[in-house]
Amino acid sequence: MMEQLYAEPVTRIFGIINGIIVRNGKSGSTGIKNMKTKKNIPVIDIDAIGGDFRYSLDIDYATERHCEEYGCDNICRCQTIENAMITSVDIPSIVDVICYKKCDEFTRYCVNRVLTGLKLYDSKNWHIDIQRSYYGEEIESVKLENPKLDEIKAKLRQIKDATTYKEKLFVALKAEYGYILDVLQEYKNFKITNVSPSDIRIGADLHYRKVNQEKSECYKNWNGIVGLCVGNDLRLIDGYHRYSVCKDKKMIKIIASV
Numbered sequence: 001m002m003e004q005l006y007a008e009p010v011t012r013i014f015g016i017i018n019g020i021i022v023r024n025g026k027s028g029s030t031g032i033k034n035m036k037t038k039k040n041i042p043v044i045d046i047d048a049i050g051g052d053f054r055y056s057l058d059i060d061y062a063t064e065r066h067c068e069e070y071g072c073d074n075i076c077r078c079q080t081i082e083n084a085m086i087t088s089v090d091i092p093s094i095v096d097v098i099c100y101k102k103c104d105e106f107t108r109y110c111v112n113r114v115l116t117g118l119k120l121y122d123s124k125n126w127h128i129d130i131q132r133s134y135y136g137e138e139i140e141s142v143k144l145e146n147p148k149l150d151e152i153k154a155k156l157r158q159i160k161d162a163t164t165y166k167e168k169l170f171v172a173l174k175a176e177y178g179y180i181l182d183v184l185q186e187y188k189n190f191k192i193t194n195v196s197p198s199d200i201r202i203g204a205d206l207h208y209r210k211v212n213q214e215k216s217e218c219y220k221n222w223n224g225i226v227g228l229c230v231g232n233d234l235r236l237i238d239g240y241h242r243y244s245v246c247k248d249k250k251m252i253k254i255i256a257s258v
């Protein structure tokens with residue numbers, strides 16, 4: 001009975017945990033234990049999303065001083081921060097904080113899509129904490145507000161617990177669109193692959209023309225996964241903005257159905 005568990009030509013080495021090579025055990029019980037261990041190798045630090053991201057954001061603010069009133073000598077200690085506002089959010093740098101170095105590109109992409117889909121770029125989701133220090137006020141931290149924080153943690157947990165790329169991708173798509181297209185359910189799994197942009201078929205032509213005109217500046221230097229394509233004719237399902245920016249490249253990376 002246990003034989004069946006290993007009927008598939010699975011990788012012999014399950015992974016290296018704390019310097020110990022974990023192998024596909026010969027005895028059934030060890031094998032199952034190792035399989036669980038493999039699944040649980042953490043690639044995402046979920047709690048990290050609750051941390052301080054002030055270095056992943058651009059913040060605009062004015063300062064005010066009332067040195068005479070406060071009696072500052074040559075060093076000002078009275079500066080206050082006024083109207084602090086987040087002007088941009090660097091989502092890839094937040095992904096770098098959440099995903100460990102060993103995290104695979106597919107998972108990293110799904111985390112990026114979840115953060116984008118749940119609108120982390122919107123300043124309304126962030127709380128700027130201003131503290132008084134010896135030299136006047138300074139920005140102490142910028143953290144995600146609840147309930148957005150809980151919402152993102154739940155999605156990251158789903159990605160972490162997913163055992164296939166298909167499951168991970170569906171978490172990301174649901175975060176962005178709220179549902180999964182029927183056509184996507186048909187495919188067994190998804191993988192990253194390199195293709196020529198000219199091989200990709202544009203389905204929603206009107207939508208594409210619209211985003212093409214918008215000239216998505218935010219993706220100008222994009223060299224990651226461009227979009228999601230399905231079928232042998234590589235029909236573009238998601239990633240129109242990125243595709244419109246990357247379509248003149250020789251080769252692009254996409255997620256394709258298997």
Ligand SMILES: [Zn+2]
Nearest residue numbers: 067072076078
């Ligand atoms: Zn002062």
